[in-house]
Amino acid sequence: MIAKRSISLTVNGVRYEATVEPRLTLVDLLRNELGLTGTHVGCEHGVCGACTVLISGKAVRSCILLAVQADGADITTVEGLSPSGQLHPIQQAFQEQHGLQCGFCTPGFLLSVKELLADHPDPTDEQIKETLGGNICRCTGYQSIFAAVKCAARKLADPAAGALATGVAQVG
Amino acid sequence: MKPAPFDYAAPTSLDEAVELLAANEGESKVLAGGQSLMPLLNMRLARPGLLVDLARIPGLDYVREENGAVVIGAMARQRALERFAPAATLAPLLAASLEHVAHPQNRNQGTVCGSLAHADPAAELPAVALTLDATFRVVGPNGSREVAAKDFFVTYLTTVLESSEILAEVRFPAQAPRTGWAFDEVARRHGDFAMCGVSTTVTLDASGACRDARVVLFGVGATPIAPRAPSRR
Ligand SMILES: Cc1cc2nc3c(=O)[nH]c(=O)nc-3n(C[C@H](O)[C@H](O)[C@H](O)COP(=O)(O)OP(=O)(O)OC[C@H]3O[C@@H](n4cnc5c(N)ncnc54)[C@H](O)[C@@H]3O)c2cc1C
Ligand code: FES
Ligand code: FES
Numbered sequence: 083m084i085a086k087r088s089i090s091l092t093v094n095g096v097r098y099e100a101t102v103e104p105r106l107t108l109v110d111l112l113r114n115e116l117g118l119t120g121t122h123v124g125c126e127h128g129v130c131g132a133c134t135v136l137i138s139g140k141a142v143r144s145c146i147l148l149a150v151q152a153d154g155a156d157i158t159t160v161e162g163l164s165p166s167g168q169l170h171p172i173q174q175a176f177q178e179q180h181g182l183q184c185g186f187c188t189p190g191f192l193l194s195v196k197e198l199l200a201d202h203p204d205p206t207d208e209q210i211k212e213t214l215g216g217n218i219c220r221c222t223g224y225q226s227i228f229a230a231v232k233c234a235a236r237k238l239a240d241p242a243a244g245a246l247a248t249g250v251a252q253v254g
Numbered sequence: 255m256k257p258a259p260f261d262y263a264a265p266t267s268l269d270e271a272v273e274l275l276a277a278n279e280g281e282s283k284v285l286a287g288g289q290s291l292m293p294l295l296n297m298r299l300a301r302p303g304l305l306v307d308l309a310r311i312p313g314l315d316y317v318r319e320e321n322g323a324v325v326i327g328a329m330a331r332q333r334a335l336e337r338f339a340p341a342a343t344l345a346p347l348l349a350a351s352l353e354h355v356a357h358p359q360n361r362n363q364g365t366v367c368g369s370l371a372h373a374d375p376a377a378e379l380p381a382v383a384l385t386l387d388a389t390f391r392v393v394g395p396n397g398s399r400e401v402a403a404k405d406f407f408v409t410y411l412t413t414v415l416e417s418s419e420i421l422a423e424v425r426f427p428a429q430a431p432r433t434g435w436a437f438d439e440v441a442r443r444h445g446d447f448a449m450c451g452v453s454t455t456v457t458l459d460a461s462g463a464c465r466d467a468r469v470v471l472f473g474v475g476a477t478p479i480a481p482r483a484p485s486r487r
Contacts, residue, residue, distance in 0.1 A: 084261050104262035104305070105295070126256060127293035131359060140333070140362040146292035147363065150262050151285075151307060194359060215445050216357030 089153035093118065094162025102149045109133045109144035111152075112159060120160040120189050124218070131217030134190035135159050141197040141216075160189035163196070171237040172196060172230075181230030183221035191217045195231050199238055205231070257295035260302055264310040268393055268422060271306050275418035276395045278304045284420060285309075286368035287331060289360045308420070319344060322428040328421060332361035332369070344428040345386060347435040347455060351378045354437070357445040367421045370406070373413045373477070376447040378439070380407055381472035384480055385453045388426045394419035407477035430466075432458040439473070448473045 090099045093116060100115055107126075112118045112135070121144060124132035128146040135144045136158040164170040169177065172195050182188045191214070198205055198213040205213075210231050214224060262285075265271040275282045281303035285291055294300040308314060314329035317338040324341050332355055335341060341349040355361060355369065355378050369379045370390070382388075383403040390401045395418055406413050415421060429435065439451030450473040457466040472478045 084259050087262065103259065105257040105259055107256065107292075107296075126296050128289060128360060131357070134359055141359045142363045143289075143359060146288055146296065148262070148288070148292070148305075150264070151288065151309065153264075197358075212353065212444075213358055215443070216359040 087150050087153075089150055091149075091152050091155050091157060093157045094159060100149065104148065104150050106149045107145055108135070108147045108149050108152050108157075111149040112144065112157075118159050118161055122186055122189055124186070129218070130187070131190040131194065132187055134193045134217065136193050136197060139197060139200060141194045158193065158196075160192055163192060170196075171241070172199070172234040175230045175234035175237055176227070179226050179230035179233050181222065181227045187217060187219040187221075191219070191227060195234060198231070199235055203239060204235060256298075257292075258298055258301045260295075261304045262307065263304060264307045266310055266312065268311060268314075268420060271308060271311065271420060272394055272418060274304070274306050275420070279417055282306055282417070284371070286329060286371075287364040289356065289364035290368065290372045290374070314422070317341075320425075324348065324426040324428075326366045326424050326426070328365065328367045328423065330366055332356075332364050332366055333358065335366055336361065345426045347386060347429065347437055347453060348382050348426050350435075351382045351437045351453065354378050354439055354441070354445075354448070354451070360445075367424055370424060371413060371415060371421045373407050373411055374447065375410055375476055375478070376449070376451075376473040378437075378448070378451065378453075378472065381451065381453045381470045381478040382437070383424065383426070384478045385455055385468050385470045386426050386429065388424055390421055391423040391425070392419050393422045398422070404480075409476040429455065430457045432460075450474050453478075 086101045086103055088101050109121055109123050112121050121135055122132040123145055124130035126145045128143045133143055133145040134141050137155050172192055176182055194213050194217050202209050263274050283302035283305055285305040285307045308329050314327040316327040317330045317334050318325050319340050324345050336352045369377055373380055388403045390406050392399050392401055433455050435455045437453050439448035441448045453470045455468050459465045470478050470480045
C-alpha cells in the first residue's frame with residue numbers, strides 16, 4: 083500500500099487541503115475531489131488541451147500533471163475566470179463570435195487564450211495560431227475561435243471598442 | 255485513476271535524488287516536466303515503482319550565458335529557453351527549433367533536459383544538440399561526468415544515462431561566426447512529432463571557404479543521424 087500525501091493548493095483564490103495518492107492527476111483532483119467540473123478531460127495524454135488550466139498564469143495540461151506536483155501551486159480554472167454569473171471578456175468574445183458549438187473544448191481554449199493575451203495584448207496572427215494549435219476543437223473549424231481571440235484582444239484593450247464587434251463573424 | 259500505483263519522492267538536492275534513484279535501482283524514474291513520462295504512465299506503458307521529482311530541487315531551473323555558451327539546468331522549461339533572448343544570437347538554430355517542440359502549453363511544463371534524456375528519435379532538441387556539439391553534464395552515484403552529444407544518444411528512447419544518473423545540465427556552444435543554419439521538419443500538424451526533419455549548419459572561414467558543414471536528420475532512424483560530412487569536390 084502506497085502512503086497518501088497531504089497537499090495544499092490554491093484554486094481560483096480558494097485554498098484547498100487534500101490527501102491524495104501520488105498517481106492522482108490534477109484534473110481528477112479538480113473534477114472528482116474538488117467538484118470543479120468545468121475543466122474537461124478528453125485524451126488524457128496531453129494532446130487535446132481540453133484539460134488546460136493556468137498555474138501561476140501559465141497554461142498547462144492538467145491530465146499529465148500529478149496532484150502532488152501541484153502541491154503549493156496557484157491554479158486558475160474556467161470557474162475562476164470571472165465572478166459567478168458574469169462572463170469574462172474572453173468568454174463574451176467567444177459567445178459573440180460563435181467561438182464554440184458543443185463547448186467541450188471551450189474551457190481549455192479560454193485558459194490558453196488568457197495566457198496569450200496576458201503575454202501579448204495585441205497578438206499577431208501567428209501568435210494566435212501557435213496558441214490555438216495546442217487545443218483541439220472538433221466542431222468549429224477554428225475560424226470563429228480565431229475571430230473570438232481578436233475580438234477578446236479588442237475588448238480587453240478597450241471595453242467600449244470591443245462591444246462594436248458584436249455579431250460580426252470575421253473569418254481570419 | 256489512470257496510472258498504476260507508484261510512490262513519489264520530491265528530494266531537495268541532486269545528491270538526495272541520486273541516492274533515491276540508486277536505492278531503488280531499476281524501479282525508479284526521474285520526473286521532470288512529465289510531458290513524455292505522464293502519457294506513458296496514463297497509458298500504463300511504463301510502471302515505475304517510484305517517481306523522483308526534480309522540481310523541488312532549488313536552483314536547477316536556470317538558462318544562462320556562460321563564456322558565449324547557452325547553459326541550461328535540468329529543470330529549465332522549454333518555454334524559459336524560448337524567452338531567453340540571448341539564445342537567438344548565440345545559438346539561433348536552437349532558438350528556432352523550439353517552436354516545433356510540441357505546443358506552448360506543453361513547453362510551459364516540459365524541460366529541455368527531459369527532452370534530451372527521453373531521446374525520442376523524432377524529437378527536435380537531440381538533433382540540434384548533435385548539430386551544435388552540445389555537452390551534457392551527468393551526475394550519478396560515482397560523481398559527475400561530461401558526455402559529448404555524439405556519444406549521448408544510443409538508440410530509440412535510450413541514452414548513455416544509467417538508471418541512477420541524472421542529466422544535470424546541457425551546454426550549447428555559441429554558433430561560430432559566419433555560420434549559416436537551417437531547421438525544418440515535416441509533421442502532420444504543427445506541434446506534432448516530426449515524421450522527419452533536418453538541422454544543418456555551414457561555417458565559412460575568413461576567406462569565404464567552407465570550414466565545416468553539418469547535416470543532422472531526425473525521425474528517420476533510432477537516433478538523430480549525422481551522415482558523413484559532405485566531401486569536398
Ligand atoms: C501533445 C504532445 C506533443 C509533443 N510533441 C513533441 C514534439 O513535437 N517534439 C518533441 O521533441 N517532443 C514533443 N513532446 C514531448 C515533450 O517535448 C516533452 O516535454 C519532453 O520530451 C520531455 O521533457 P519533460 O521535462 O516533460 O520530461 P519527462 O516527461 O518528465 O521525462 C521524460 C523521460 O526523461 C527522463 N528524464 C527527464 N529529465 C531527466 C533528467 N534531467 N535526467 C535524467 N532523466 C530525465 C524521465 O525519467 C523520463 O523517462 C510532446 C508531448 C506532448 C504531450
Ligand atoms: S485531456 Fe489533457 S490534453 Fe487532452
Ligand atoms: S466546440 Fe465542440 S469541440 Fe470545440
